[in-house]
Structures are given as structure tokens and as C-alpha cells.
Amino acid sequence: MKHCYHLPIILLVLFFGLNGCRDRCTGTTEEPILHLSFTNAAGSTITPGYSRVYAVDGNNEIKGDIELGTNVRSYLLPFSTLENQITYVFEHPNRTNDTLIVTYDRNFRFDDDRECGLGLTLDNVIPSSRSTFDFPNTFGIRQISRDRYEFTVTF
Amino acid sequence: MLRSLFIFNESADGNTLPNKALELNVAYGLKPHLRAYMHVGYASLQGRVKRNLDYWNESFYTRAGIKYAPQGRKARFMVGIGVIYYALHETGKFVVGGQYFGDAVLFPYNVWSTGLGIEFPFDVRIPLVPNLELKFDVSLNITFNPAMKNVKDDDFVRNRYYVPGVSLATISEDFHYGFNLGIGLIYRIDWLRKK
Numbered sequence: 001m002k003h004c005y006h007l008p009i010i011l012l013v014l015f016f017g018l019n020g021c022r023d024r025c026t027g028t029t030e031e032p033i034l035h036l037s038f039t040n041a042a043g044s045t046i047t048p049g050y051s052r053v054y055a056v057d058g059n060n061e062i063k064g065d066i067e068l069g070t071n072v073r074s075y076l077l078p079f080s081t082l083e084n085q086i087t088y089v090f091e092h093p094n095r096t097n098d099t100l101i102v103t104y105d106r107n108f109r110f111d112d113d114r115e116c117g118l119g120l121t122l123d124n125v126i127p128s129s130r131s132t133f134d135f136p137n138t139f140g141i142r143q144i145s146r147d148r149y150e151f152t153v154t155f
Numbered sequence: 156m157l158r159s160l161f162i163f164n165e166s167a168d169g170n171t172l173p174n175k176a177l178e179l180n181v182a183y184g185l186k187p188h189l190r191a192y193m194h195v196g197y198a199s200l201q202g203r204v205k206r207n208l209d210y211w212n213e214s215f216y217t218r219a220g221i222k223y224a225p226q227g228r229k230a231r232f233m234v235g236i237g238v239i240y241y242a243l244h245e246t247g248k249f250v251v252g253g254q255y256f257g258d259a260v261l262f263p264y265n266v267w268s269t270g271l272g273i274e275f276p277f278d279v280r281i282p283l284v285p286n287l288e289l290k291f292d293v294s295l296n297i298t299f300n301p302a303m304k305n306v307k308d309d310d311f312v313r314n315r316y317y318v319p320g321v322s323l324a325t326i327s328e329d330f331h332y333g334f335n336l337g338i339g340l341i342y343r344i345d346w347l348r349k350k
Contacts, residue, residue: 029207031253055255063255080256108251108261110310117205118249118261 025111027119028147031081034102035150036088037074045073046155050098052091058083079149081106081120085128100153101128102141125149174200176319180339187227192237192276194218196320204313208263212245214318218274218294233278239296241270241321247312264312270321270331272298280341292337296322297330304329 038048047068053075055063066088068075077100080086084106090098104125111119125141127133133153141151176198183191199213220237224230246265252258274296281289298321307314307327315325322333 025206029251031255057256078253078255081252081259082256086256106259108249108259114310115205117208118251118263119207120251120259 024113025116025119026146027107027109027111027116027121029117029119030147031078032120032122032147032149034077034079034141035074035144035148036077036100037150037152039152039154041154047073048090048155049092049094050090051093052089053077054089055080056087056089058085062089079104079122096132098132099130100133101131102126103128122149127151174198174202178320180337182222184228185221188224190222190224190233190235192218192220192222192235194320198319200317200319207249207251208313209248209250210245210313211248212243212316214241214243214321216241216318216320218276218320220274220276222276222278231280231282233276233280235276235278237274237276239270239272239274239298239321241298241300241318243268243270243300243316243318245313245316266302266312268300268302270298270300270303270318270326272296272331272333274333274335276335283340286343286345288341288343290337290339290341292335292339294335296333296335298322298326298333299330300326301329303327303331 038046040046050068053066053068055066055077057063057080066075066077077086077088079102085101085103088100088102090100092098102125105123107121107123108118109121111117125143127141141149144150176196178194178196180194181192185191195215195217197213197215199211201209201211203209216239218237218239220235222233222235224233226232244265244267247263249261249263250258251261274294276292276294279291279293281291283289303316303326306312306316315327317325321335322331323336324333326333
């Protein structure tokens, strides 16, 4: 029987190599992102037809336009690291504007890994009832990774 | 002699910010065998460590003492003793944010500290051409800076500080044993030589 002496070594290298690739920092230093998508009553993803999407900060300053990706049907909406609330405005050519207001708690924490330094985590990320969207059939905003969140609005 | 110093500052993520260091080095012959010296330097360093901790610091130092030249005025080897003093100022900055809304900037510390110590310099001079010498000045020193106590275990500040002109190694303890190396060219002007 031919012994495969190299297999354990290869597995060990793969194990440590993959571990090394993983970012162990628990907080982010970037603006977290909310993936916002829209579905119809049947659960199919739809393109909402908004002509312009942008955010408004706490000083009522209108920020830059946020584009809908050509091949994706979700908006990538950045969270502000400066405030605990953000308002997104969705302009539609044929009806009144929609707004989505999201509130959250910013926590600046030192990471257990000393080299990570200070990082930001968001807690209690919830859509505000002051938004114009209805959220009867949604499960709220779901965190999918360290700095990525997901939210689906059903028309 | 005015010279630039090499910068060994710690920086992650490819620091592209400018650093600068200057030193003025003056020596005066008191007697054929005795020479007083003084080095005065200033440096400012910037960089990023710990993923997102930016720092800006400036330091000033002075070293002064007496060197003994066993072979007299044109000696190739000198040994001496002196005092060393430095002042260090550093501001730390954490940046969290992005391009869309801008950055949340936190300044976790702004420290001033001073260090005082004693040094033992050794000079070696190698003649190149008449009146031009290559100079290696090596010194061993010990400095005390009370603000550095426990700094290496502090998550809130930078854990090591490089003070150009004081030590080639970074300082992280209140008592620091330093090693210095200066390399320079000396042009000797013989003011008193008779025509």
C-alpha cells in the first residue's frame, strides 16, 4: 500500500492559509452598507423604477446620488458613521417620493486583536416607522456580514 | 554640519505621508585633546499603525558633551561622555468612515513627554582626501522618560515611539538603552594654518 505522507502537511498548510486570509477584526473602519432590494407580493425581485436615490444627513444636507447597479436589483446604501440615523429618499417619476429612515447605535470599540485598533459596530439597526414604505411582511434588517446588512421591501 | 537623518518610523499600509528630520552638529576644540560637541535635531513623522490609528509626531533633541582625542587635533578616534535630552509630542487619530458621508474622526491622545539621559559617544574618522574625512559617530545611551511607563501595553496609544537622533530602536519603556549611528562627511577648514 502506498502511503500518502504529504497529505497531512498539505491539509495543515491549507488550514493555516485559509485562516490567515480571514479578517479577524470584529469592527469595521468603513461605512457599513445596506443592501436594499424590492419584491412583489409573489416574492419575485423587481426593479422599483426610481429615477433618483440619495441620502439626507442630520443637517438636511442632500448627499450624492446612489446608482442602482445595472445587473443587480438592489441598492447599496451606505450608513453614516457620523450619526445614529440616516434618511434615504427615493424619487419616482410618476408618484410621490418614498423615504426610508434607519436608526442604529454606533459603537466604537477596541478589538480583541490589538492590531485591529478601533472599529465600528452597529447595534439595533431598525427601519423607522416614519418611513413611507410599509414593512408588514418583512423580517427587518438582517446583518449578513461584519459590515453588510440586508433589507427587502415588498410592494 | 547639517545633515538629514534616515527615518525608521513604523508604518503599516504603505505610508505615503512625508517625514522629515534635520540635525545640526557642532564641535569645537577646547584643547588639542578635548572637543566639545553639540547635536541639535528636529524631526516630524506621520504614519498609520493598528489598521486605522494615524499618528503625527514631532520630536526635538539635543546631545551635548565632551570628547577626548588621544592623538590630538587630527585624531581618527575619539571617545566621550555627554547628556541627552529630548521632547516628544504626538497626536493620535482614529478614522472611521467613507467617501459618501465623510469620516468620523476621533483623537484618542495628545501626549507631550520628555526624556533625559547620558550617552557615551565614539567617533571614528577615515581620511578620504586632504581635509575630507568620512565620520562614523556611534553612541550608547540610556534615557529615562516617565511617560513611557506601561505604554507598550496600552491599547489607546501607539506602543513604540521612534525618536530620530536619540536611538535607532523604537522606545517603549521608561528606561531605554539606546544605540545611535551617524555617518557623515567632514570637510576640515584649517583657519589657523600659516601660509
